[in-house]
Amino acid sequence: MEATRSEITAFIAEAVRGLYPEREARRIALTAAAALSGESEAKFMADPNQRVNIDGVERCAAQLAAGCPVQYVTGKTEFCDMTFHVDGSVLIPRPETEELVLWAEQCAADHRNPRILDVCTGSGCIAIVLAAHLPQAKVTALDISHTALETARRNAAMNGVSIRFIEDDALNGMPSLAGETFDIIVSNPPYIPHSEIESMHVNVTRYEPHEALFVDDADPLVFYRAIARAARTMLSEDGSLLFEVHEAWAERTAEMLRREGFGQTEVRIDMFGKPRMTCSRRRR
Known part of the structure; x- marks a missing residue:
């Protein structure tokens, strides 16, 4: 998907909004988007209006929308x-x-x-x-x-x-x-x-x-x-x-x-x- 960083995060958040409260949906979206980009969450949102091209966003959003935990989607947790x-x-x-x-x-x-x-x-x-x-x-x-x-x-x-x-x-x-x-x-x-x-x-x-x-x-x-x-x-x-x-x-x-x-x-x-x-x- 080619879009701004904030648009990619919003796209993923919209996919999971029916499963989680708003704040948690945004947190999950940021975690997923940053993992897909290979960057830390802080670095990913340092310039939210920058346009980027990130593979797998739609697939990731579909998995999360089906209820799959973000940790399983990204394959990692802290x-x-x-x-x-x-x-x-x-x-x-x-x-x-x-x-x-x-x-x-x-x-x-x-x-x-x-x-x-x-x-x-x-x-x-x-x-x-x-x-x-x-x-x-x-x-x-x-x-x-x-x-x-x-x-x-x-x-x-x-x-x-x-x-x-x-x-x-x-x-x-x-x-x-x-x-x-x-x-x-x-x-x-x-x-x-x-x-x-x-x-x-x-x-x-x-x-x-x-x-x-x-x-x-x-x-x-x-x-x-x-x-x-x-x-x-x-x-x-x-x-x-x-x-x-x-x-x-x-x-x-x-x-x-x-x-x-x-x-x-x-x-x-x-x-x-x-x-x-x-x-x-x-x-x-």
Whole structure:
């Protein structure tokens, strides 16, 4: 498409205006247009009236209009000031998960050379940021999805960090790691009950991997319980077990963790005022 930069942004924004509020539609449009141009958003809009010729604008607008997240359309997202490749094999990292990473970093400060395990790693964003911020750490990342691990390996290479990736099942005790111990075990596992699907936006339900999002309503804490039970033997004496949790299940998750032997369990409020993280230590 040949047009001014502002006209290209407006064209994309118009395509998604029915799906998003006006301000968000404009933000998505700018992100997409800048990515197509190969420029930063600030540079793209430095001269909004400059005429440019950018390929793929119409195709991009059609994908976004169908509900595809802008991160999947552009193939990238930002997390903790680092760039990650994302596609339909992995969830798109959320801003609130950055707070979980920060809390894990704070816990890791208690250990000289922390051994860190990220369970249900997906894109690898948690493990990769921890490896980048804690170069003295030995980081392992686990997921059951082979394709997700391929994406995570790509992201590790792109961000220049060394991580051991393991394909294993968090619900089956993670036998590949039998006999190993870790100072930090962190996880953002599936936790959304299937009953919430109808209330969620199409850009999530149609495009993001359901196996990384949803759990049976009959047992929404299934991943937390399984990981906590594995952590009984895998967590070091002074280690920390951290989770991102569903805001409606935060206290119930904490109570379950205490029953599983992690008496020192704290619930933390996220940037949006919601109880979305827990940190546990084994009862002594």
